[in-house]
Amino acid sequence: MPYAVIDDLPTSVRAHLPSHAQEIYLGAFNAAWHHYGADNPARREEIAHRVAWAAVKRKYVKVDSQWLPRI
Secondary structure (H helix, E strand, O other), X not given: OOOOOHHHXXXXXXXXXXXXXXXXXXXXXXXXXXXXXXXOHHHXXXXXXXXXXXXXXXXXXXXXXXEEEOX
16 A cells, blocks of 8 residues: 555654655655556565665665665
8 A cells, every 4th residue: 555644654664764765765665556556466565665665775875773875
């Protein structure tokens, strides 16, 4: 299911990512949910989460336990 607001994201996402990264995650997840849904409905949520993490990793890098913006 797509997420309406950042507060709807999984706790694991909200607890670890900075607010801008959460916005990226939300947008990428929702776009992937709609784009890839018809192709493989059984794996729709898994695929959307993978796409969302990939989008975050394009702009942020994890150093130790913190997510920092890429330079």
